[in-house]
Amino acid sequence: MSAAPVIVIGSGLAGLMTALTLAPMPVVLVTAGRLGQAGSSPLAQGGVAAAIGVDDDTSLHLADTLAAGDGLCDAASAREIVGRGRDAIMALESHGVRFDRKPDGSYALGLEAAHSRHRIVHVDGDATGAGIVKALVAKVRETASITILEDCRALRLIKRDDRVVGVCLEGKGPVAARAVVLATGGAGGLYEATTTPLGNLGQGAALAGRVGARLADMEFVQFHPTALAVSAPRLPLISEAVRGEGAILINDRGERFMADQPGQELAPRDVVARAIAAEIDAGRKVYLDARAALGEGFVRRFPGIFALCQEHGIDPARMPIPVRPATHYHMGGIAADCDGRTNVPGLWAVGEAACTGLHGANRLASNSLLEAAVMGLNAGRAIASEMTAATVRLEPVSLPQMSDPAPVRAIVSRGLGILRHETGLRAAICALLPKAGHDDAAAVALAMAVAAFARCESRGSHARTDYPHKNASGTRKLFTMDEAFAFARELAASQPLSRTA
Known part of the structure; x- marks a missing residue:
């Protein structure tokens, strides 16, 4: 054979x-x-x-x-x-x-x-x-x-x-x-604001998790600081390389709000993303300004980004580019x-x-x-x-239901965003648990929420407002999907969600 x-x-x-x-x-x-x-x-x-x-x-x-x-x-x-x-x-x-x-x-x-x-x-x-x-x-x-x-x-x-x-x-x-x-x-497609294809719903983690593969670091989701702030299903990305060429971040008051940060605009992505999110939460708009650094040279160095901006009526050689954080990498x-x-x-x-x-x-x-x-x-x-494995006769398997991911996106975006808190994470876990048995997107999101709930510290891309400091001895979290399900069921049973959560 x-x-x-x-x-x-x-x-x-x-x-x-x-x-x-x-x-x-x-x-x-x-x-x-x-x-x-x-x-x-x-x-x-x-x-x-x-x-x-x-x-x-x-x-x-x-x-x-x-x-x-x-x-x-x-x-x-x-x-x-x-x-x-x-x-x-x-x-x-x-x-x-x-x-x-x-x-x-x-x-x-x-x-x-x-x-x-x-x-x-x-x-x-x-x-x-x-x-x-x-x-x-x-x-x-x-x-x-x-x-x-x-x-x-x-x-x-x-x-x-x-x-x-x-x-x-x-x-x-x-x-x-x-x-x-x-x-x-x-x-990234588990979030409403993303730079990734909307179909990226963690299919690999779902397929592997269903057969007992271990999952790791599921709580760590990177938000790119500078997605183009436009109305679109998938937000176009303004590469970090633009900041590498000297572009600066300003708000709608013209203030360079990253100026006092170590590394300024080239600080790690989580630092820049949270700084931009704070400006937006305060009611201000944020822009990436490449006029002085690149000017007319923008189109030669970044022809693709230049074309993206022009599609939305923005000339980055003469105008600051509106930006916002968006989910980018898991x-x-x-x-x-x-x-x-x-x-x-x-x-x-x-x-x-x-x-x-x-x-x-x-x-x-x-x-x-x-x-x-x-x-x-x-x-x-x-x-x-490795040695060759012989072909085996396979039997039909139980197949997943194809569910609309929109409800899962809403839950994930609300509870697993740039800033997290026990209340929001608990709400996400309780909302995802009934869906996760038959819905692969919900199962992956549940694993992410459980890992985020269990990490009681702020580290890298994972920022907890109720645990703002980093633990002295943080460790990586590896678990199976069955273990995530068991944790979620125990949490939901022992500490039911309050009406105000």
């Missing part, structure tokens, strides 16, 4: 890199939309963080990563991933990616928040994700060992003898797999090592769907594309080195 293929679910940078690294092993690449057009990777503006500059090294990059992670990074994972920066860039270039270079042939390196060096490698100025995905998609399409299933969703993983052996695919039923790789992206996810290996045999996770501990409590800018590329390389090599 021939071996089953590896099934890779998701076609962002991590999924594409995994599939290419596995060649010539048979791979089925499953994507919910059209190949190269779904997920967050094509939207990434800034670039790939890699210590390749003449004044840089991996120890500096590691130090910046650990500092941004606010004491909760897994140092070994962080060291492994940032240490592979040059390898990742070379691998991407071997697949046809063309990074921006200076006239002398060296890389044009950008600067972003909380980085001590210019180390952001980019494509076409501010179109890095689109450029990378375009090149990798072309390579995937010409790779004979990769079968592409577009407009197809994974509904449930299938376990036998404690091992994942297949996937139930929409419209196709159970499909056997030698291994399953979850590259499904994050959970540091939590499926607990995995740097090869993408989970605690469930046969199940792997890469990219934003995974949680290696690289990001800790707050992701360092542009480490996400780095992690996706490195994990794709690592996972592909690790899976290829």
Whole structure:
């Protein structure tokens, strides 16, 4: 009996890199939309963080990563991933990616928040994700060992003898797999104001959690400080690299309210996001002002962002850009090592769907594309080195109901925002619990709320108004979905929600 293929679910940078690294092993690449057009990777503006500059090294990059992670990074994972920066860039270039270079042939390196060096490698100025995905998609399409299933969703993983052996695919039923790789992206679509695709509902965490995979750091959600403040289902992003080029934040009084903060506009994202949110909560509007720093040069350095602004009637060369915080990245996810290996045999996770501990409590800018590329390389090599599993006969599985995510978005946005409090978290848990058994989005949101409730401190992106200080010895939280459900049921039963909560 021939071996089953590896099934890779998701076609962002991590999924594409995994599939290419596995060649010539048979791979089925499953994507919910059209190949190269779904997920967050094509939207990434800034670039790939890699210590390749003449004044840089991996120890500096590691130090910046650990500092941004606010004491909760897994140092070994962080060291492994940032240490592979040059390898990742070379691998991407071997697949046809063309990074921006200076006239002398060296890389044009950008600067972003909380980085001590210019180390952001980019494509076409501010179109890095689109450029990378375009090149990798072309390579995937010409790779004979990769079968592409577009407009197809994974509904449930299938376990036998404690091992994942297949996937139930929409419209196709159970499909056997030698291994399953979850590259499904994050959970930003669980919020009403987000820079991510609305369909990013934490599908990877739901699929993995339902079969007993451990989840980690689920409470840590990064809010990007500078989404374009317009009326749109998904808010366009104004890259941090604009602030790296000298743009400043002002309110509608013309005050530079970040001027007294360490690092000012290039402080860690959680610091900047909370400062902007405070201005907005006080009734003021916030703008990113690039007129002095870039002026007429804005369109040359950031052509994509310039076009985005113009679509909304804003000329960033002559006008300040209205901005607001919005959900951008989930540091939590499926607990995995740097090869993408989970605690469930046969199940792997890469990219934003995974949680290696690289990001800790707050992701360092542009480490996400780095992690996706490195994990794709690592996972592909690790899976290829394992023994081949025989094809097994699969039985039908119970499928989830497809529910409208709008009610879950409202609950999450209200209780799990930039500032959190026990009352709001308790309300979110009690509201999500009745939905979580049959609704995957609600199940992921419940796991996030439980983790946030249990973290009685403020650290990184997780800010509790009732626990404003950081604990002396904070630790990472890993748990199964069953454990999150049990916690929620006990909380709801022992301390019922009051009428005024």
